Amino acid sequence: MRHAIHTAFKSAAERVLPVRSESGFKTQGVLTPDEFVRSGDYLVRTCSTWSWEAGDPAKSKEWLPKEKQYLVTRKVPSNKRASELEQYGMRAEANTMVEDAEQDGWVAPPAMQDSREAEEIPSSQPEPGTCPPKTKEQEAGNYHEEDIPDIDDLELEDDEAEKDEAMLPQASAGAEHDDIMQTRTYDLMITYDKYYQVPRFWLVGYDEKRQPLKPNQVLEDVSEEHARKTITVDPFPNTGVLAASIHPCKHASVMKKLGSMAEASGKPFQVDSYLILFLKFIASVIPTIEYDYTMAAGW
Amino acid sequence: VLDSASRHSTLQFQPLQSSIDGSFWAKLGNLKLDNLRLSEDPQQITGFSSAANHADIPGSLLVDDRSFETPAPARQKLHGVPGELRNVNTLERFKALHPLERRRALIQESADRIWRDIRSGAAEADPALLSRFLLISYADLKLFRFYYWFAFPAIKPPQPVMVRSVQPMQQALGEDLSKGVAESCNQWLSSGGGRPLFWLLRIAEDNSVESVPLSSWQEAASSGERVVLAYADHSNLQSNPGWLLRNTLLMSAARWRVPDLEVACLRLRRGLVDTAASLLLSVSLPHIPEGWGEAETPAAFGWELNSRNKTGHREVDLGESMDPKQLASAAV
Numbered sequence: 001m002r003h004a005i006h007t008a009f010k011s012a013a014e015r016v017l018p019v020r021s022e023s024g025f026k027t028q029g030v031l032t033p034d035e036f037v038r039s040g041d042y043l044v045r046t047c048s049t050w051s052w053e054a055g056d057p058a059k060s061k062e063w064l065p066k067e068k069q070y071l072v073t074r075k076v077p078s079n080k081r082a083s084e085l086e087q088y089g090m091r092a093e094a095n096t097m098v099e100d101a102e103q104d105g106w107v108a109p110p111a112m113q114d115s116r117e118a119e120e121i122p123s124s125q126p127e128p129g130t131c132p133p134k135t136k137e138q139e140a141g142n143y144h145e146e147d148i149p150d151i152d153d154l155e156l157e158d159d160e161a162e163k164d165e166a167m168l169p170q171a172s173a174g175a176e177h178d179d180i181m182q183t184r185t186y187d188l189m190i191t192y193d194k195y196y197q198v199p200r201f202w203l204v205g206y207d208e209k210r211q212p213l214k215p216n217q218v219l220e221d222v223s224e225e226h227a228r229k230t231i232t233v234d235p236f237p238n239t240g241v242l243a244a245s246i247h248p249c250k251h252a253s254v255m256k257k258l259g260s261m262a263e264a265s266g267k268p269f270q271v272d273s274y275l276i277l278f279l280k281f282i283a284s285v286i287p288t289i290e291y292d293y294t295m296a297a298g299w
Numbered sequence: 300v301l302d303s304a305s306r307h308s309t310l311q312f313q314p315l316q317s318s319i320d321g322s323f324w325a326k327l328g329n330l331k332l333d334n335l336r337l338s339e340d341p342q343q344i345t346g347f348s349s350a351a352n353h354a355d356i357p358g359s360l361l362v363d364d365r366s367f368e369t370p371a372p373a374r375q376k377l378h379g380v381p382g383e384l385r386n387v388n389t390l391e392r393f394k395a396l397h398p399l400e401r402r403r404a405l406i407q408e409s410a411d412r413i414w415r416d417i418r419s420g421a422a423e424a425d426p427a428l429l430s431r432f433l434l435i436s437y438a439d440l441k442l443f444r445f446y447y448w449f450a451f452p453a454i455k456p457p458q459p460v461m462v463r464s465v466q467p468m469q470q471a472l473g474e475d476l477s478k479g480v481a482e483s484c485n486q487w488l489s490s491g492g493g494r495p496l497f498w499l500l501r502i503a504e505d506n507s508v509e510s511v512p513l514s515s516w517q518e519a520a521s522s523g524e525r526v527v528l529a530y531a532d533h534s535n536l537q538s539n540p541g542w543l544l545r546n547t548l549l550m551s552a553a554r555w556r557v558p559d560l561e562v563a564c565l566r567l568r569r570g571l572v573d574t575a576a577s578l579l580l581s582v583s584l585p586h587i588p589e590g591w592g593e594a595e596t597p598a599a600f601g602w603e604l605n606s607r608n609k610t611g612h613r614e615v616d617l618g619e620s621m622d623p624k625q626l627a628s629a630a631v
Contacts, residue, residue: 044375048570049352051375056326056364074361075318077353164600166459168311168539170608183355187320204321209606212321214619239322239364242620292569 007234014194019063025271029256030197033063035271040071040190042272043279047292049073053189055238064192069238071190071275078184078205078289081220082227085287182208184221186289190275191237198251199275201282202236203244203289218244226285246285254281309459310582313357313534315348315542317434317449317603317613320363321620327386328440328621330367339392342384343369346432347377348496348543351535352567354576358533358541360432360451373493376570378531380430380496380543383409386438393437393446397612402450402602409433410452410599414592417550426495426513429546435612443621448612452599453545458585460548465538468563471579476506481572483508484529484565488572497547500527500563516555525561532564532578540564540580542601552584553592559583 024030031039043050052068060066189202205213205221215233222231230250236243258277259269269277279293335342344366349358360380365372371379385405387393396405413431416422422429436447469477480500487510488494499516501509502525510529511519519526528551534541544562551560564578591597605611 049376050570053374054365054372056322057368074349075352075356075359077356079355164453164455165309166311166453166455166545167542167600168313168536170314170604185356206318210316210318211606212615212617212620236322239320239325241321241325241617 003232010195017194019194020197023271024197025255025274026259026269027256029252029254029259031192031199031271031274032197033192033194035274036192036199037065037068039272039274040068043071043275046276047294049076049292053238059238059240061192061194061237063194070192072187073291074187075185075206076188076289076291078186078221080288082223082286082288083220184208184213185210186221186291188289188291189236189243190278193248196248196251198248198255199278200248200251201246201278203246203286204236205244215242215244221286221288223285223287230285246282251278307583308462310462310580311539312453312542312545313536313539314601314603315451315533316357316359318359318361319445319447319615320361321617322364323362323366324438324443324445324615324617325621326364326367327384327436327438331386331438331440335386337388339385339387342367342386344382344384344434345371345379346382346430346434347374347379348430348531348533349377350531350565350567351533351541351576352570354535357535358531360449360533362434371493373491375492376488377493378427378496379493380427380432382432382434384434384436386436388437390437390439390446393435393612396435396448405433405435406450406452406599406601407596409450410454411596413452413546413599414454414596417546417553418592420554422546422550423514423516423554426497426547429550430496430543443616443618445615445617446612447615449603451542451601451603453542453601454549454597454599456549456552456585456597457587457591460545460585461583462538463559463581463583465578465580467537467575468577468579469574472574476502476508477574477577479506479508480527480563481574481577483510484563484572486510487529488531494531496531496543498529500529501525502527520555520557527561527563527579529563529565532566534564535566535576537578540578548582548584553587556587557584558586 020030020032023032023035025035040052044052050071050073053070053072054060054067055069057066060069185206187204189204191200191202193200203218205218207213207217219227219231226246230247231244232247233242233244235241255274255278258281262269262277276293279291283293344362345368346366347361349361351358361377362382365374371381373379387396396402409431413422413429416428431452433450433452434447436445438445464471468480471477472480483500487498495513497513499511499513499519501511501519501522503509504524516526528547530540530544530547532541533543540562541564544564548560551557560582562580562582564580565572566576567573568576602610603613605613
């Protein structure tokens with residue numbers, strides 16, 4: 001219930017809060033919508049599996065350009081579950097970096113330090129260090145599954161396929177086709193979260209048979225450490241369909257820390273590379289999903 | 300160089316996989332409430348095909364909330380193709396579309412339009428017309444269960460297309476030329492979203508490569524340059540191209556009347572054309588006799604198999620992603 005109230009509050013707050021206009025990616029780890037677009041443009045240029053999506057025009061957010069509502073990369077493979085991977089160490093380099101940044105826990109909450117915003121809606125200050133609480137269902141991993149029988153398998157004549165010698169025969173039930181690995185796939189999306197002023201990461205998964213994964217199955221691809229803490233299920237802003245997302249309440253502090261670590265090691269933290277760095281951080285949360293976040297210039 | 304192993308065998312195509320995003324059903328649900336109500340009239344929709352981008356995973360045909368937009372949206376990395384949605388109001392009516400005779404009639408209707416567009420030349424001007432598809436469905440909006448079946452009609456030529464050779468593009472064209480092809484294709488695909496699945500590559504004597512629309516076939520072919528059909532291929536297999544190439548090969552045989560053809564089956568890695576993963580396919584096309592298919596459209600195949608690779612529809616249960624009751628209980 002707390003999560004529902006928080007979500008309702010957040011969406012009401014988003015309607016009245018002004019968009020962030022002052023750059024704060026270095027000092028607070030947050031982005032303005034313009035900076036999100038700029039960094040997204042850079043991501044699309046350097047990692048070309050990512051592209052901008054306009055989404056349904058009826059659900060467009062006016063603080064972002066119509067054609068650049070969110071970023072998407074589709075059908076990304078995930079061959080193993082996160083728990084398997086953890087047994088022999090995770091997606092290495094990204095992880096050490098993020099672990100360093102997280103050493104003190106995920107410290108400070110995202111700053112809503114623009115005093116004007118804070119005055120208008122004083123209660124909009126997220127409580128320090130709290131993500132919206134898990135729902136009972138999520139905690140129990142106990143999703144409601146109503147057993148509705150499949151419609152009867154009809155006795156279908158399939159002589160047509162037999163007559164089509166130009167169709168490559170498909171392996172029948174159960175057997176794996178030689179050349180097609182059975183693997184889970186994910187559609188991954190990045191939206192701009194106006195309330196927390198950071199990018200927000202969404203996952204929509206499909207099983208080996210291309211059936212949509214239920215949210216608790218998505219958790220199997222999230223590292224054990226993060227699965228319970230940071231994944232919530234919310235309506236995807238541009239479709240309204242429920243999807244798993246990594247809750248953004250700690251993103252600003254992690255990004256601020258990662259940015260200053262990068263600078264300390266002599267790599268300038270530019271707003272362009274914000275999302276690349278962000279994806280590197282996300283890779284530690286979902287170690288088995290093999291999306292593209294690498295680029296030539298040495299991050 | 301002919302690959303002797305596969306020489307003169309029947310070319311087989313990897314079937315196309317459908318991919319329905321939850322937002323497609325959400326949007327259809329809204330449309331039914333607001334506009335369509337109980338109408339079962341066919342809806343014109345757009346599907347979005349993508350080239351294979353991973354060794355293990357073929358590309359697919361996506362339908363989502365944007366499939367209902369008119370005109371069809373131009374989207375990065377996706378190739379829009381026209382489709383028809385026939386959503387019926389009850390499970391019984393959905394099942395009534397299943398018997399073989401009924402299914403044949405349905406797929407033949409789409410095939411008629413494809414064949415008409417091939418013969419008139421409309422498909423050369425707009426290659427998306429070659430990949431017209433059909434989607435039949437029943438949406439149970441109380442339980443959020445959806446029953447659907449895609450058909451990707453491929454018109455059967457009088458004789459099968461034969462393989463002359465099939466090789467990785469890098470091997471077939473050599474390092475330099477295949478790089479030139481990849482560059483030209485990447486540029487073609489990135490300049491302007493929503494490029495069609497098919498276009499042409501003109502390879503000059505100095506091995507320079509130019510991407511041009513399918514409609515410039517006559518001009519390209521009469522130039523004396525090497526002309527290769529380019530195809531954003533959803534197949535990820537090493538010796539089989541994707542299903543959607545079939546109607547285009549038939550068109551090449553029927554309209555261009557060429558006995559053989561080279562096809563660059565383009566596959567991506569990390570979002571860009573990859574010369575090792577892409578194929579150069581050389582095929583012998585069947586001779587199309589005068590008057591063939593004039594009286595009626597030749598037979599078409601292409602109902603998608605179900606998740607057990609059998610003849611049958613597919614089902615999806617989105618109760619947990621859409622049901623407001625379950626939404627409420629998940630939020631307690």
